[in-house]
């Protein structure tokens with residue numbers, strides 16, 4: 001990931017509120033197309049410009065061809081608020097985040113989330129590295145990835161809650177994460193299926209497993225979707241002990257039982 005700064009130069013008289021609104025609109029289109037990561041963008045004003053710090057999944061993430069239609073429209077609309085096209089300066093590699101998938105075109109995918117990481121919810125299944133969403137066909141109704149990213153935010157919020165010792169909601173976060181038929185996982189699997197169809201490549205879905213009523217039976221549990229054995233001989237990516245090919249599911253021995 002790369003830390004960068006976007007500079008929106010003032011080219012006409014403008015009101016602060018108008019400029020701010022258009023910049024916000026533009027940045028939002030970048031978020032929902034996977035071109036910038038995270039949700040907070042420290043921004044400041046200089047004599048002749050507005051500047052925002054962003055994190056990019058790849059150096060070329062903001063190239064024009066990676067924009068969604070909404071992104072291109074928002075870029076054009078900057079001029080109405082008296083702002084020039086944004087200028088990008090790369091400040092350096094982000095030391096705190098994981099590396100983007102090196103594949104130009106991954107062979108297959110895993111939909112996987114973790115509360116602590118501000119990265120794409122789609123990983124290359126070979127390298128287990130995040131794939132920038134703008135490299136995939138749009139998964140959402142607005143020809144971008146807004147629905148997928150909104151789903152990921154909810155997943156991460158639940159994951160965050162169930163990680164806490166002193167949970168503010170009892171088991172319900174874990175149930176949503178762990179239950180194959182929870183709304184969260186039904187939606188997640190729908191995204192995985194869409195990616196598989198659109199990219200023409202297998203896309204697995206990671207089913208979280210935190211606790212189990214019977215740790216003895218964990219190692220030999222069956223696929224919760226089809227009931228077939230799905231235990232792998234060796235852990236995959238040192239994380240998954242289970243994989244069901246027809247159901248496109250991967251999972252682990254419940255964390256509490258490891």
Ligand SMILES: [Zn+2]
Pocket residue numbers: 101102103106124125126127128129
């Ligand atoms: Zn890869």
Ligand SMILES: [Zn+2]
Pocket residue numbers: 223224225226227228230244245246247248
């Ligand atoms: Zn299965």
